[in-house]
Amino acid sequence: MMDRRLTPANKRVADPSLEASWPGVRYADPDPYSVQWPMVDLMNAPEGHRDRQLLFGEAVGVYEMHEGWAFVQAAKDGYVGYVPQSSLAQVPAPTHRISAAASHVYDQPNFKSRDLIRLTHGCLIHVLDEEQGFLKTSLGFIPAVHCVAADMQQPDPVTEAKLFLDTPYLWGGNSRFGIDCSGLVQSAFMACGIPCPGDSDLQEIELGYEIADTETLQRNDLLFWKGHVALVADDNRLIHANAFHMAVVYEDIDAAIARIAAQGDGLVTSRKRVPMARVQTNQI
Structure with a gap:
């Protein structure tokens, strides 16, 4: 029996690899998107219950956009589910990852400036530049000390x-x-x-x-x-x-x-x- 959490198929669309076992739907390759909310629930159905959560910058493959919801598969672990369509965008690949427990995004490269968003450990960001110890992103400025390269592997x-x-x-x-x-x-x-x-x-x-x-x-x-x-x-x-x-x-x-x-x-x-x-x- 196929595991619902890992099966990229619903009543309208399925991954082409499932054509033999999931008949009668449209088959589509996933389109690459990234999560652009600080965090979003990955749900078993639109307005359903949370299976897991996806973090800012995490990659997903989108199989379908339908009535404001995206049916997606997470790149990190293959989980499938539904997220609001507005939580996704097609953006440049991440360059850095939040390695601190959490961090703030500021509107200036200054810790006394207004904080805009909170990001948790594991969020992925695309850095444009570095100024005064802060990483400049499309969201704002993040303390560089809270980040590591996206592909850096921690030891423990x-x-x-x-x-x-x-x-x-x-x-x-x-x-x-x-x-x-x-x-x-x-x-x-x-x-x-x-x-x-x-x-x-x-x-x-x-x-x-x-x-x-x-x-x-x-x-x-x-x-x-x-x-x-x-x-x-x-x-x-x-x-x-x-x-x-x-x-x-x-x-x-x-x-x-x-x-x-x-x-x-x-x-x-x-x-x-x-x-x-x-x-x-x-x-x-």
Whole structure:
């Protein structure tokens, strides 16, 4: 059975690769667009519920514009869904990425000038110039210290996850303003150049390899439960976004395992290790 989240097809249009399995619709190659709102919900239907979120500058392929909604597939993870048509534009490719937890866009290259927009960690921007420590963009000026090159790979997922500490929990969230367990893992690993699905069930299937219960956990290992995922931070703690704390927090590993079992959500279903030369295990 095809996964709705990853199948670029609806009742009117489908990707040409699906012609044999999705008959009776128009087949179209996707047109390249980018998100031009600070953040937008990727929904299962127009006015539907949020599956995930897309951030400013992220690339999508548009299969259809219909009654003010765009049916799209996200370039970063292949997720499909609907966003308002007005949230998209065709713009130059991004040159930089917001690497701080969040940043502001100012109307002048001066931190005392008026702030125009807030951007979260992971937003992608196209830089026109640099002035007085600020990056000039079509939106305004962004502190250069908050940005890195768009293709720069960070060395340590847990360090990236720490940027989201105390972020409020939001089901389907992908930003510093609200995030869930799988959104946190996706943000952390993709900042390090590791492809990562958007939901924990797919992350459990696609990320890394299983490690034995007898093997000592290492920093950046992943613990999975049914419907939940957490990153191992050190010998004793994990970091995760969870609905118990309604935030991104550190939690003692053994205490978290016991708490999750006690609340009726079961035992750990897998322990995974993601191989990557750049991943470091000795960060503070």
